[in-house]
Amino acid sequence: MKADALRGHLDPMILAVVEAAPLHGYAIMEALLERSGGELDLPTGTLYPALRRLERAGYLASEWSTVGGRKRRTYQLTSAGHKMLATGKTEWQTFRAVVEGVLRPDTP
Amino acid sequence: MKADALRGHLDPMILAVVEAAPLHGYAIMEALLERSGGELDLPTGTLYPALRRLERAGYLASEWSTVGGRKRRTYQLTSAGHKMLATGKTEWQTFRAVVEGVLRPDTP
DNA sequence: GGCTACATGTAGCGTTTCTACATGTTGGCT
DNA sequence: AGCCAACATGTAGAAACGCTACATGTAGCC
Numbered sequence: 126m127k128a129d130a131l132r133g134h135l136d137p138m139i140l141a142v143v144e145a146a147p148l149h150g151y152a153i154m155e156a157l158l159e160r161s162g163g164e165l166d167l168p169t170g171t172l173y174p175a176l177r178r179l180e181r182a183g184y185l186a187s188e189w190s191t192v193g194g195r196k197r198r199t200y201q202l203t204s205a206g207h208k209m210l211a212t213g214k215t216e217w218q219t220f221r222a223v224v225e226g227v228l229r230p231d232t233p
Numbered sequence: 234m235k236a237d238a239l240r241g242h243l244d245p246m247i248l249a250v251v252e253a254a255p256l257h258g259y260a261i262m263e264a265l266l267e268r269s270g271g272e273l274d275l276p277t278g279t280l281y282p283a284l285r286r287l288e289r290a291g292y293l294a295s296e297w298s299t300v301g302g303r304k305r306r307t308y309q310l311t312s313a314g315h316k317m318l319a320t321g322k323t324e325w326q327t328f329r330a331v332v333e334g335v336l337r338p339d340t341p
Numbered sequence: 342g343g344c345t346a347c348a349t350g351t352a353g354c355g356t357t358t359c360t361a362c363a364t365g366t367t368g369g370c371t
Numbered sequence: 372a373g374c375c376a377a378c379a380t381g382t383a384g385a386a387a388c389g390c391t392a393c394a395t396g397t398a399g400c401c
Contacts, residue, residue: 129358129387130328132240138335145338151379160338161331171358173381178357194366195379214336220238221329223269227246228322230253230268237356237389259348279389281350286388302397303348 126164134220135175137213138165140184140206147201150176176200184209234272242328243283245321246273248292248314255309258284284308292317 142148142156154172157165176198179185184206187198202210250256250264262280265273284306287293292314295306310318 126324126327126331127241130241130324132357132388133235133238134332135358138332141336141338149379150381151377157335160335162334164327164331165335168359168361169380170360170362170382175357177381193378196366197379216234216238217332217336219234219272223234223272224242224246224325226270227265227268227273228249228325230249240357240388243389257348258350259346276390276392277349278351278391278393283389285350301347304397305348 134217135171136179136184137210137217139172139175139179140202140210140213143185143200144202144207144210147199149197149199151197153200179206242325243279244287244292245318245325247280247283247287248310248318248321251293251308252310252315252318255307257305257307259305261308287314 138157139153142153142160145156148156150169150173153176154167154169157167176185176187180187180200183203185200186203187200190197190199246265247261250261250268253264256264258277258281261284262275262277265275284293284295288295288308291311293308294311295308298305298307
């Protein structure tokens with residue numbers, strides 16, 4: 126899978142895993158890896174800035190905690206985040222229809 | 234649809250419409266618009282540079298012609314372009330599976 | 342004369358993902 | 372003790388590419 130095919134699609138995916146349960150960054154990485162069947166192995170340099178961006182945008186809220194001597198920043202969806210996720214899901218459906226509408230004819 | 238959701242997905246779409254029939258830039262725009270049900274209305278500043286990029290990469294070959302006093306650059310797929318399109322289609326399937334695997338749980 | 346559709350192109354911006362680096366803890370293996 | 376993997380978070384800088392805005396010109400209709 127090409128590197129930046131993700132562009133614009135990562136945000137709703139992050140919001141989706143956080144919606145299911147509040148998680149910290151590392152756990153979000155694992156959740157994405159699991160839900161994608163091992164395909165989506167984000168580098169930390171992608172995930173952590175993305176989380177900060179989503180928080181800055183008001184879609185996520187974070188809280189520090191310490192578990193087993195390790196510091197975790199746990200994220201949860203804000204109400205704006207819920208709305209954004211819903212929007213993202215419908216936008217995905219549109220996008221998927223567009224791509225497949227163009228790619229579809231004579232797909233072997 | 235967000236601006237750069239297209240990133241990395243535009244190339245196979247262009248190759249797909251050119252595969253069906255060799256077309257010039259303007260006609261490619263129209264074909265994309267039609268196949269996408271009016272959703273994919275590319276600005277010329279996106280399409281023309283993309284075509285040049287695809288030609289430079291060896292996936293398209295172009296030829297000038299004049300029709301009704303208008304100059305057209307008509308593009309057709311090279312054999313590398315055919316392969317790239319096939320690759321792009323399978324990559325799309327993977328990508329789609331990844332996104333939907335992540336987004337799917339509890340989609341209302 | 343002016344407008345719309347046809348037709349191609351460039352310059353520069355902005356966003357986001359990536360690579361590479363930086364730091365520190367816990368626990369298991371040898 | 373020493374080492375390494377997994378856990379955990381983060382920053383700096385580069386690269387890619389789609390977008391806006393601009394630039395140019397023809398054909399045909401009102």
